[in-house]
Amino acid sequence: MNSCRRIAVVGAGLAAVSVCDALRALGYDGELALYSAEPGLPYDRPPLSKDVLLGRARREDVLLRPEHWYTEQRVALRERTVVRAVRPHEGGLELADGTAVDADRVVLATGGTPRALPVPGGDDPAVHVLRTWEDSVRLRERLLPGTRVAVVGAGLIGAETAAVAVARGCRVTLVDPVAIPLAGVVGDAVAGALHGRHTAEGIDVITGGVSRLEHRPGGSGVVLRLAGPGGSVSADLVVAGIGVRPATGLAEAAGLHVDDGVVVGTGQRTSHPNVFAVGDVARHNGHRVRHEHWEAAQRSGEAAAHGILGRPLPEPGVSWFWSDRHGCRLEAVGTMADAERTVVRGKPDSGAFTVFGLRDGRLVAAAAIDRGRDIKSARRIVDRGIPVDAARLADESTDLRALLKR
Ligand SMILES: Cc1cc2nc3c(=O)[nH]c(=O)nc-3n(C[C@H](O)[C@H](O)[C@H](O)COP(=O)(O)OP(=O)(O)OC[C@H]3O[C@@H](n4cnc5c(N)ncnc54)[C@H](O)[C@@H]3O)c2cc1C
Incomplete structure (x- = not known):
């Protein structure tokens, strides 16, 4: 590659910051600008429904990166700056104040907006x-x-x-x-x-x-x-809390392929070769649904950086997410709907247990309450496609890490 010297990222959430991080880690030394509609330094969203809502975390506790990171990595953060249009054929962006910005590559990292209640009165201020x-x-x-x-x-x-x-x-x-x-x-x-x-x-x-x-x-x-x-x-x-609508307006206006998200292929490339999409706004053409999870956003940012620079892509790996409520933690890899049978490990009555989902003798999914170690092993087993024995998975005396050794 690759005559790319100016990269503009629209949005400044996790996916956007991950793109910048990975681009610099891969040696990209050209211009890098982040356009954020929001004020202030970019922050992480999961704490918003956990510690921030509980009053246990302040804004500085949830920043994605400290302020000096942007200077050190030469990432020009333009906060409170809405991008009004993406013009792939003309090579750039247009900001809400009419300013034209030149860019060799554009990354759409616009996330999503919560769905409004679709009923009469659903727009009530309450x-x-x-x-x-x-x-x-x-x-x-x-x-x-x-x-x-x-x-x-x-x-x-x-x-x-x-x-x-x-x-x-x-x-x-x-x-x-x-x-x-x-x-x-x-x-x-x-x-x-x-x-x-x-x-x-x-x-x-x-x-x-x-x-x-x-x-x-x-x-x-x-x-x-x-x-x-x-x-x-x-x-x-x-x-x-009825889901998120992907913020696809810019992509649609630019004539990109949009279908429940900005549709992307290898390396997060959209239907225009110079435009990439990452995070909650993007839907991979091989996936039925968008993965609106923290790690998916981070990984898609890394994949886009590789795609932009024409590098071999990192292995995608099985999807993972977590959720905290009532003092317990849910963690899951894959999707249980893909399994043809399930196996339980641990005692559901105790509140902490794991369910494994199998198909054709291999693990395709796992979900656990307060058993993160099981999920860590499960994830590696899924990623490596290791055949598994259901009885051994269920047997608490089996060290799951032993199943990784073939
Ligand atoms: C409350 C909450 C809790 C969550 N908890 C979990 C969890 O426990 N586990 C888990 O796995 N995942 C969780 N997630 C999901 C995870 O945080 C998201 O998947 C991730 O943050 C998506 O990142 P993103 O960068 O794609 O989008 P976002 O973080 O939404 O960033 C998009 C940014 O783009 C900006 N933008 C949009 N349009 C423009 C424009 N035209 N010009 C300039 N800027 C623009 C937006 O203002 C926004 O700042 C949670 C999400 C939320 C909201």
Whole structure:
């Protein structure tokens, strides 16, 4: 390669910072600019629904990189700078103030925006979402003891938020149309145990859909009307945790291939050879779904750096994520829906156990509550495609690391 001297990255979340990190590590010494719509130094998002919401972490605790990193790595961070257009054919960007920026390669790292509640009244000011630092701080200020909080959506962010709210003394109702959320990803046993914790911690769990929000005058909150004969829930505030819409507007306007995310191929390259997409906004053309997880964002940034510089790509490896709620940690690799049978290790009654998902004698997925070491081994077994014996996986006396030695 490679006459690339100016790289512009749109967005400054984890995926964007990972691109910059990897580019410099690979020896790229040209210009590198990060355009961030948000104010301040880029920060990590997982703590927003955990320690930040609990009031245990300040902004400086959750920065992706310290300020001096940007100087040392010669990464020009343009905060509060919205990119208005990407012009791949003309080789650059246009900023919201009309400034044209030349770039040999553009990386779209625009993340996503939380889905609004798609029901009448869903735009009520009592409805909160959780994506940015400001969202988390605003919500935290409202999570006071006795506050009636309705969380809609019991996926990762909804479940974590409900757990924090109850820990802060709120009266929490969690509403989701699915009886056991996350079961497709982590399997029924782990998902069921996790969901059961909500009730054990005093959260009122409702299986149902929300059909309407009604504003109560005089600051007395809202009423959520549930679909069918489901009744209603009164709340002082509502948190919508119903997923994220990828921020594909720039890509669409630039004529790139977009289909539930900016579609990328090898090395995170989009349908235009000079434009790459990373993180939550990107969907790999070999994947059915976007992986909206921390590590996926980081890895896609690394892959894009390799792609931009024309280097051999790192091995992708199986997907991994974690989630913390009610003092316990979920970790999972792969997707349990890909398995044809499952094996349990440990005692589900104890609260800490692992489920392995197998297909054709090989491990394809694993999910665990408070058993990170199992997941660490499982991940290596999946990545290496090592044949496994179900009985040995289930046997607590088997050191899983021994299964790595073929
Ligand atoms: C509350 C929360 C908790 C999470 N917890 C976990 C967890 O426990 N485990 C896990 O694995 N994952 C977790 N995740 C997911 C993980 O944090 C995300 O997958 C990851 O942060 C995505 O990074 P990104 O860089 O793709 O996007 P983002 O971090 O969203 O960054 C995108 C940035 O681009 C900016 N931008 C967009 N458009 C423009 C534009 N036109 N011009 C300039 N800037 C623009 C946005 O303002 C934003 O700052 C969590 C996410 C959230 C929100």
